[in-house]
Amino acid sequence: MDVTELQHPKDVLNDESRQFALLVNSVTDYAIYMLDEHGVIRTWNPGGQRIKGYTAEDVVGTNFSRFYLPEDAAAGVPQRNLRTAATEGRCIEDGWRVRQDGSRFLASVVIDPIWVDGVLVGYAKVTRDITERHDAQERLQQVQHSLLQAQKMEAIGKLTLGLAHDFNNLLTIIVNCLDLISVRVKDGPAAKLIETALRAAERGALLSRQLLTFGRGQKLSPESLDVTAALRESKELLQRSAGDTVNVVFNLDDDLPLVFVDRAQLEAAVLNLVCNSRDAMPSGGTITITARAQDTQDPASTNHAPEPHVCLTVEDDGEGIPPDKQARVFEPFFTTKPVGRGSGLGLSQVFGFTTQSGGFPQLSSVPGEGTRITLCFPIYEP
Ligand SMILES: Nc1ncnc2c1ncn2[C@@H]1O[C@H](COP(=O)(O)OP(=O)(O)OP(=O)(O)O)[C@@H](O)[C@H]1O
Numbered sequence: 001m002d003v004t005e006l007q008h009p010k011d012v013l014n015d016e017s018r019q020f021a022l023l024v025n026s027v028t029d030y031a032i033y034m035l036d037e038h039g040v041i042r043t044w045n046p047g048g049q050r051i052k053g054y055t056a057e058d059v060v061g062t063n064f065s066r067f068y069l070p071e072d073a074a075a076g077v078p079q080r081n082l083r084t085a086a087t088e089g090r091c092i093e094d095g096w097r098v099r100q101d102g103s104r105f106l107a108s109v110v111i112d113p114i115w116v117d118g119v120l121v122g123y124a125k126v127t128r129d130i131t132e133r134h135d136a137q138e139r140l141q142q143v144q145h146s147l148l149q150a151q152k153m154e155a156i157g158k159l160t161l162g163l164a165h166d167f168n169n170l171l172t173i174i175v176n177c178l179d180l181i182s183v184r185v186k187d188g189p190a191a192k193l194i195e196t197a198l199r200a201a202e203r204g205a206l207l208s209r210q211l212l213t214f215g216r217g218q219k220l221s222p223e224s225l226d227v228t229a230a231l232r233e234s235k236e237l238l239q240r241s242a243g244d245t246v247n248v249v250f251n252l253d254d255d256l257p258l259v260f261v262d263r264a265q266l267e268a269a270v271l272n273l274v275c276n277s278r279d280a281m282p283s284g285g286t287i288t289i290t291a292r293a294q295d296t297q298d299p300a301s302t303n304h305a306p307e308p309h310v311c312l313t314v315e316d317d318g319e320g321i322p323p324d325k326q327a328r329v330f331e332p333f334f335t336t337k338p339v340g341r342g343s344g345l346g347l348s349q350v351f352g353f354t355t356q357s358g359g360f361p362q363l364s365s366v367p368g369e370g371t372r373i374t375l376c377f378p379i380y381e382p
Pocket residue numbers: 272276277280316318319320321329330334335336337341342343344345346347348371
């Protein structure tokens with residue numbers, strides 16, 4: 001536009017023929033352009049260039065279907081959208097499109113037909129890039145999901161803790177009474193019955209201890225601990241528990257920062273994870289146990305910056321966990337194993353111990369490929 005002919009640059013706003021061009025060329029947040037009746041691009045604006053990456057030279061004279069995903073273009077979506085605009089007066093759509101560099105973006109699109117004296121001469125098209133809004137919504141949904149999950153675990157934890165305490169008190173009375181009776185009844189069938197009852201009560205006590213761990217009511221004896229050193233000491237036990245057909249690989253970093261956890265509970269947690277991995281690989285496979293320092297974000301924390309943690313990972317290439325079950329595996333008594341094989345308390349111990357130690361577990365699993373569970377512990381600051 002040659003503004004030198006004008007007395008004052010502001011005069012251009014009074015020139016109707018130039019107003020439109022000025023308006024459209026000043027907009028950079030929206031791609032605003034015209035198509036002819038077949039969808040061939042006739043005009044282009046800086047917004048189009050900013051959003052899609054193409055210059056006017058690249059696109060004017062070509063069909064607008066080039067912006068659609070190849071599968072949508074092949075399915076005739078661009079022409080269908082033009083038809084909708086012509087027949088219904090407007091086509092509004094949110095859909096994925098491709099930029100010049102091949103990247104995809106979510107576009108909010110409005111197509112209006114342009115009629116001149118009752119003849120369809122083309123279309124006005126306005127496109128906005130709403131990828132960021134979409135991503136932000138997804139992030140929000142993820143945060144809401146983890147919050148909900150944390151609240152659910154908290155509620156189950158409270159319930160479990162109350163029950164486990166009461167149950168434990170009752171069992172203590174039962175065991176004490178049985179002990180007293182067994183002193184008086186030394187032989188005969190009654191002694192055998194007392195023995196059986198005692199064993200059942202002790203098993204019950206073990207269960208209630210596991211429940212206490214889940215409910216974070218377990219009395220922990222934390223100590224400052226080098227996770228690598230602790231794992232090296234349990235190497236043999238872990239390999240033996242994994243069985244002959246499973247190979248256990250250790251990937252332990254030296255010089256890890258110390259953590260402040262209960263050593264026996266840590267060993268029990270790793271053992272629980274290894275046993276789960278073993279059960280998930282009935283015909284053998286590999287379990288990789290890794291310990292390293294890493295910046296990770298606690299999903300329950302309101303602080304959104306990742307913080308340093310010591311991360312202990314047990315990974316297998318077993319059957320994996322279906323997505324709909326992943327949110328439930330840490331719940332007490334959730335098991336997919338046959339009666340007598342699993343009580344569903346292994347991961348509850350892992351969860352309770354890790355969170356009671358100030359950390360959090362992470363789970364990722366792909367059915368048919370394997371499962372990875374990471375326990376993240378905060379670094380010990382004396
Ligand atoms: N590594 C894994 N691979 C596949 N599925 C797993 C894995 N770890 C856990 N699971 C699933 O999560 C469920 C719960 O595990 P959890 O350790 O809490 O209980 P369990 O192993 O069934 O019984 P328990 O540990 O009390 O003997 C398992 O039954 C299984 O379905």
